[in-house]
Amino acid sequence: MTATSPKRVTISDVARRAGVSPSAVSHAFNGRPNVSETTAARIRAAADELNWRPNYASRKVSGQGGRSLGLVIARSRDTFGRDPFFMRLLAGLTEPLADLGWSLSLTLVQADEEEQVYRQWWGEQRVDAFLLVDVRHDDPRLPLVEQLGAPAVLLGAPVDDAVPAVTVADESAFATVLEHLGGLGHRRVARVTDAPGLAHTRSRDQRFSHAGAQQGIVTSFAAWDPTADDPVAELLARLGGVTAIVVDSESIAAQIVAHAPEVGVQVPAQLSVVAWEDSWVSSLVRPRLTALDAPVEESARTAVALLERLVRGEAAESQTVSGRRLVVRDSTAPAPRSPSQHHRDPDRDSEEAP
Numbered sequence: 001m002t003a004t005s006p007k008r009v010t011i012s013d014v015a016r017r018a019g020v021s022p023s024a025v026s027h028a029f030n031g032r033p034n035v036s037e038t039t040a041a042r043i044r045a046a047a048d049e050l051n052w053r054p055n056y057a058s059r060k061v062s063g064q065g066g067r068s069l070g071l072v073i074a075r076s077r078d079t080f081g082r083d084p085f086f087m088r089l090l091a092g093l094t095e096p097l098a099d100l101g102w103s104l105s106l107t108l109v110q111a112d113e114e115e116q117v118y119r120q121w122w123g124e125q126r127v128d129a130f131l132l133v134d135v136r137h138d139d140p141r142l143p144l145v146e147q148l149g150a151p152a153v154l155l156g157a158p159v160d161d162a163v164p165a166v167t168v169a170d171e172s173a174f175a176t177v178l179e180h181l182g183g184l185g186h187r188r189v190a191r192v193t194d195a196p197g198l199a200h201t202r203s204r205d206q207r208f209s210h211a212g213a214q215q216g217i218v219t220s221f222a223a224w225d226p227t228a229d230d231p232v233a234e235l236l237a238r239l240g241g242v243t244a245i246v247v248d249s250e251s252i253a254a255q256i257v258a259h260a261p262e263v264g265v266q267v268p269a270q271l272s273v274v275a276w277e278d279s280w281v282s283s284l285v286r287p288r289l290t291a292l293d294a295p296v297e298e299s300a301r302t303a304v305a306l307l308e309r310l311v312r313g314e315a316a317e318s319q320t321v322s323g324r325r326l327v328v329r330d331s332t333a334p335a336p337r338s339p340s341q342h343h344r345d346p347d348r349d350s351e352e353a354p
Contacts (some may be wrong), residue, residue, distance in 0.1 A: 014043065014223075017046035025047075036139065067102045069093070069129055070127035071107075071129045072114060073135070075108060076253070082251045083251060084277065085294075090157075091132070093304065096301045110268075112195035115144060128151070130153075139222075140159040157203055166320075169321065174212075175214065177246055183273070184272065186243050189244045192221050192245050196223055210326070224247075242271075243272065245271065245273055247276060250278065251281065257289060268332050272332040272333070273290070274289075275292070277291065277294055283329075287330035288329035288330045290326070290332040294324050298308075
């Protein structure tokens with residue numbers, strides 16, 4: 001997004017389209033009786049055509065600019081509340097937004113509600129820019145913000161040249177993890193993801209496979225199935241001879257570490273676990289999680305700086321922030337000498353016991 005982005009539609013534009021005065025547009029949307037139903041319908045039709053809504057934000061007492069950043073997250077409340085990444089992101093946005101005198105508008109929606117919220121917030125001038133997270137392949141939000149002329153920045157690998165991105169320098173992250181695991185004797189390692197449709201997943205898969213080939217480690221992939229009766233047991237049953245896993249979600253990694261012993265798998269004696277993200281959760285679970293500490297706060301500050309430039313009408317280019325740092329804790333250990341199938345049937349075990 002640059003200074004050539006489309007100009008935001010104003011009340012005067014709506015008035016010209018409807019053939020009325022700006023005050024008539026204001027009266028129609030405020031329900032004043034001095035506008036006929038026919039005229040009000042024509043005004044609303046013009047507003048819909050131009051994707052415009054009243055500037056409710058201007059009614060608030062504002063400080064310098066009174067600007068607001070929109071963050072629309074397509075996740076359930078339960079999933080959002082259990083993901084430490086979003087807590088760190090929100091905390092990381094607080095200081096740079098406060099420094100600018102901006103506020104944060106946050107909402108959780110279903111995927112099929114996203115477009116409506118973006119159009120409504122932008123049309124009503126409730127926000128001045130958007131921060132895009134969880135960017136998917138062929139994400140409809142990218143052409144949408146360009147169509148609206150809304151300044152936007154995404155977190156993750158660049159997908160669309162028109163929308164600047166803030167990317168973590170992850171090129172060597174998997175090499176660092178697999179070097180650590182390889183040094184412990186692991187030769188079969190799987191990557192576990194809970195979001196195969198996100199744009200960054202494919203590039204991470206490729207880097208993981210490449211790093212494995214460089215280290216002489218056989219890599220594989222497994223998807224987390226939250227709909228299974230016992231997701232942890234279901235995942236472990238599919239790992240075969242894998243002796244270590246790298247899990248995208250820290251909360252899922254914590255579930256695996258906590259529940260694996262109940263299905264006959266000891267962490268880290270039989271299975272080493274590494275989390276792709278790091279937070280306070282890593283230190284609460286036992287054994288404590290070996291994890292990659294991402295520069296979430298740095299990413300947030302960089303994104304806000306880019307958005308401020310875009311809102312001022314200046315050009316802004318994608319930025320790369322520092323890479324992840326491996327924090328070794330208790331969930332990784334030397335590979336077992338004779339890896340066996342991870343999932344065991346307790347009933348069968350009791351039948352075979354002498």
